[in-house]
Amino acid sequence: MTETLRTDTPTDAVPAPRRAANGTPATEPRPATAAVAAQHRRLLASLPFSDVQDLEDAKRGFLGALEPGIVRSGDRVVWDNDAYGFLTGDAPETVNPSLWRQSGLNAIQGLFEVTPGIYQVRGLDLSNVSFIEGDRGVLVLDPLISAETAEAALGLYRRHRGDRPVTGVIYTHSHADHFGGARGVVSQEDVDAGRVPILAPQGFVTEAISENVYAGTAMARRAGYMYGAALPRGPRGQVGAGLGQTTSTGTFGLLPPTLDVTTTGQEETVDGVRMVFQMAPGTEAPAEMHVFFPERRALCMAENATHVLHNVLTIRGAQVRDAHAWAGHLTEAIDLFGNELDLVFASHHWPTWGRRRSVEFLALQRDLYAYLHDQTVRMLNQGMTGAEIAEAIVLPPALEGAWHARGYYGSVSHNVKAIYQRYMGWYDGNPAHLWPHPPEAAGRRYVEFMGGADAVVAKARESFDAGDFRWVAEVLDHVVFAQPDHDAARELLADTYEQLGYGAENGTWRCAYLSGATELRSGGFGTPVTPVSPDVLAQLTPEQLFDALAIRIDGPRCWDEHLTLDVHLTDVGTRYRLSLRNGVLSHTAAAQETDADAVLHLPAAALPTVAAGAADPAGAAAAGITVEGDPAALGRLTAALDAPDPDFAIVTP
């Protein structure tokens, strides 16, 4: 329960904005505190801000920008890079100066020549799209998230490089910001006719869909926090996400690859462009590969060597990645291509030129992931927990002072905890943490022990004034979970998240903190939902669709339900038995000796309709589904389904 507006007195005719103690409306962002400003001054003194190599590299080869830097889908704006026009000059006190610098670099938008024959459009989405010129046309490497931004990028490229046809597409890995916009650069007909091959690493489709299907709703909700989608852009709002500015919100699709890349050393030539591949599975993505272009002496590192410390575990939630394998694949890239390259580029940020600089860049990135991995494991073997290692670990000076190793997207803190988690799991071995109370129950007890909510807020205010924001967040979280309608606690907690956001060097931490403050002040903003793409649904196997259905079964509601349903895919000739019993929906393709309560006959293409839970008897007929046996069976299954909540509360109970 939240309220966005409240009358100051019950007799007010017009609701006035809630007021903080200093008189500003409680929903408005506050200035930075002296503690945050002092922290920023210390950082300014300790980091090499006079090194402007990155700025030179981010502008090098500039050919022209999209003007205005806005992309629309019909009337709807799906990308607005111009909203970041405020990122000039020195950092204001409300933004960490290191993040300010990174965001300023990420917001540089336009078409750039990487080397003759290779071009990049940067600043038109979270990711970059690269264009590799061939004999007849151009290969598109990683076509962004949305068809609209990819199309705009291709248009910008063609305005400067001529109207070359797209003769191939490459997906470097299975994340949405590297394939979602393919339909903006190539048509289904050209792919189907074999005119435009699509190359991707082995396992691409499985990984591209599995990451977002089962836990997709919760991930999307948390991604809204992580990328600050609902925050206004500005010095007191969203300034960027470290990896790129934010995510575009246009049409997301999935054109499946036509050619799997399976082995390191595999060579392919498309439109005269020779490519040598290095497989890098289990790194930043489960299916990922690096691409070397020998004729251009250029190495594309996909997303494994960028100008950030990347995520071992992204804070939107995901399966934890393998920092050890990541480092190993960077060593292998140096070994394979280090003597033959003149430059390194990636699908985020700007390239690095020169062989010596490029190899040192790759080596430092390798050292970064290897150091975090090895030191975390060393320290956990000394009995330290993830939380303890995260505070104790210090990077070597060469990594600490390398801009591209800074924690703008991943952080040392949360990556160390992720490495601990990969080896040891959620439990830290201390039995006090084996069976703790959940937040509301714990909150009530903490608040009572600490003398009641008002007393906690009074003490927390002293800690706030002393700049101990981490502690204030910890104690006020208990108050808000115990008494979510305690206005003073909510306001002070919002102010606290805001200061933590202002202080954060990590773009996603800043977004998460400011999103939390926004929800406490103004109420839930839900999830800026991208509807599940029919392209993605079409790639799901029947087994995946049944699994997706099973995780929507409301167990307690149908403990006593016992239902069997055969699904007969008429066009492919396969038959599945679904059984609902004990609140579990299981499936098998094995032959059955008993009859099911009902048999659904349907073409495979109609299966997503069933899996979406939308197949009421009337809808079923419309989708070409015929039911044999108990006509009520499908309705009983649909009645057992629960809908995921895309707007669930995060900072309140």
Ligand SMILES: [Zn+2]
């Ligand atoms: Zn990416």
